[in-house]
Amino acid sequence: MAPTKAPDSSRRSDRSRRAIHEAALALVGEVGYQRTTIEGIAARAGVGKQTIYRWWPSKAAVLMEAFLGLAGRADEETGPRSDDAAQGIPDTGDLAADLKLVLRATVDELNDPALEAPTRALTAEGIVDAKLGAEFVAKLLDPQLALYVTRLRAAQEAGELRADADPRIALELLIGPLMHRWLLRTLPLTHAYADAIVDYTLGGLTPRP
Structure with missing residues (x-):
């Protein structure tokens, strides 16, 4: 029997981060910054609140990192x-x-x-x-x-x-x-x-x- 590979936690974390970034950017665009919450970001991304708080201290920090990532992707796609x-x-x-x-x-x-x-x-x-x-x-x-x-x-x-x-x-x-x-x-x-x-x-x- 072939050995079963253990789940790759780093890849899972990357997917979760991307989902959280996308959720934060989407919510800010749809409802504005004031109405965007950690709870809303977590629900949109399909993760628990504790996951977000483990990586970021606030929704502002989430949005900052998400925006930097968005700008980086724009560079790759458009030059x-x-x-x-x-x-x-x-x-x-x-x-x-x-x-x-x-x-x-x-x-x-x-x-x-x-x-x-x-x-x-x-x-x-x-x-x-x-x-x-x-x-x-x-x-x-x-x-x-x-x-x-x-x-x-x-x-x-x-x-x-x-x-x-x-x-x-x-x-x-x-x-x-x-x-x-x-x-x-x-x-x-x-x-x-x-x-x-x-x-x-x-x-x-x-x-x-």
């Missing part, structure tokens, strides 16, 4: 996103074109229904939960912003930007208006708007005689 630290922001020698490419990709991400609900939930909750807010910044925002700083510093070295321009402030001029429009939902978030932000920003940063 490098604007925040892909391994790729960075393109440097073709045309700063305006490179920034427009990245901001357009960011517009697409913010308008993606699969990403919008969890992104809004984490952004809002991070304002009132200092610990979650710090984690959100450290894991999601800072790696993206560092890429802009690197590209803008390279542009300074190439003489494309004023030598005295602060790259951190410059990137905020690029990202701030985009996020403001997205958060308030006042007007459509479009590629044309992203292009205009780049044009207006660089118009104030490029060297002048």
